Amino acid sequence: MSYRLLLPLLLLCCAGCRQSATTHGLSTQRAVQVWGSKGAKDGEFIQPRVITVTRDGIAYIADISGRIQKWTVKGKFITSWIAPKFRKDQPEGPEGVAILKDGNVAFSNTHDSKVLIFTPNGKLLRSFGGYGTGLGNFLLVTGLCVDPEGYIYAADYGGPFDRISKWTPQGKLVATWSGHGEGPRQFRRPCGLAISKAGDLLVADAGNHRIQRLDRKTGAYKGSMGSQGRGEGQLNYPFGVAVDHEGQIYTVEFGAHRVQKWSAEGKFLARWGSPGHGRGQLANPRGVAVDKDENVYVADTMNDRVQKFHF
Numbered sequence: 040m041s042y043r044l045l046l047p048l049l050l051l052c053c054a055g056c057r058q059s060a061t062t063h064g065l066s067t068q069r070a071v072q073v074w075g076s077k078g079a080k081d082g083e084f085i086q087p088r089v090i091t092v093t094r095d096g097i098a099y100i101a102d103i104s105g106r107i108q109k110w111t112v113k114g115k116f117i118t119s120w121i122a123p124k125f126r127k128d129q130p131e132g133p134e135g136v137a138i139l140k141d142g143n144v145a146f147s148n149t150h151d152s153k154v155l156i157f158t159p160n161g162k163l164l165r166s167f168g169g170y171g172t173g174l175g176n177f178l179l180v181t182g183l184c185v186d187p188e189g190y191i192y193a194a195d196y197g198g199p200f201d202r203i204s205k206w207t208p209q210g211k212l213v214a215t216w217s218g219h220g221e222g223p224r225q226f227r228r229p230c231g232l233a234i235s236k237a238g239d240l241l242v243a244d245a246g247n248h249r250i251q252r253l254d255r256k257t258g259a260y261k262g263s264m265g266s267q268g269r270g271e272g273q274l275n276y277p278f279g280v281a282v283d284h285e286g287q288i289y290t291v292e293f294g295a296h297r298v299q300k301w302s303a304e305g306k307f308l309a310r311w312g313s314p315g316h317g318r319g320q321l322a323n324p325r326g327v328a329v330d331k332d333e334n335v336y337v338a339d340t341m342n343d344r345v346q347k348f349h350f
Contacts, residue, residue, distance in 0.1 A: 070319045070346045071334065072114050077343035079104065082116040087338040087345060089136045089146075089279075089326040097159070098328070098336060099144055100345060103132040107146065107161065112330055114347070120161030122148050134230070134325075135183035137191065139208055145183050145191060152177040154193060154210070167210030168193075172200050175212045182243065182279075184232035186255055192240060194229035201226040203242060203258070216258035221247055223260035231279035231326070236286025236303050243290065248274045250290060250305075264288075264305035269295050272307035279327040279338075291327035291337055296320070298327060298337060300350050309350050311335075316342055 075084045086103040093099075097117075098110045105124055109117040122133055133155075135147035143164060144157050152170035154177075157163055168177045178197030185191055190213065191206045202217035203226075218225035227246025235241055240255040248267035253260060265274035276294035283289070286303030297312040298321075312321040326338030337346045 070348045072347040074114050074345040084343045086340050088132050088134055090328045090336050090338045091136045092328045092330045092336060093138055094331055099136055101133040105132050134181040137183040137185045139185055140189040147180040147183050149179055152180055174215055181230050182232040184234055186234050192232050194232055196228045201229055233280045233282045235282055241280050243277045243280045245276050245278055250280055278325040281327045281329045283329045283333050284331055289327050289329055289335055291324045293323050293325055
């Protein structure tokens, strides 16, 4: 098996070990809605990985089959399309999604090492990247986000080439900030990305069990939140991060099967979810999004569904 395929499998094996979780007074709210079930039909999912929500009430969700679905935030399926496969008979779903300023949608075609730009109805407009370790290339591209100026940020991992890169909407490389390790602005499988209310870049540094905060213009390290563990304010393989209009931060943990809510400064506020398959329970969730009304949406990956709730 190639290194490109072996590394994510090893990480998933490490992250997927489950332990029992206790509920907390701040973690008992029930899911508002449960969307979908396992399957390949419209409105069904096969391990959904990423989700984002637009200000006008549209949710985009991608699953491991490479299928991208468009829903209303009320849980109504609209349409779907398939991302290009990087190899025949080898589907591998996008691991990042972001809405561009012009309303088009960017997805990371992870194992094809490219970022794909679609219209809101699924027409492929352009792509950038390509497999490699040089500037302007990706190994395994994961998280995406867009800043207020329209620049696209992409997370990329593969051993010593763990890095974050910054691009114009047209796909021109602006900057690359690389570093593999445990120190400041070093990463072990960077995943979800988001822009904080203060304008900093938040990086879900999954293998280091933390969220790093970087200056989005210079890449300078500005701090981190979380430490490895399952307690409140700790993190266990955080794969996703999102920010609401008030600046509050939401993290989703593949290894702890929960969502946590933090202040804009990184102070723990609340948590939701526990391991399992029932309503309000999660199984290795990978993606999180929040809408203008602070409803939270979780790609409940191994339960083959999306859950919507409110803290």
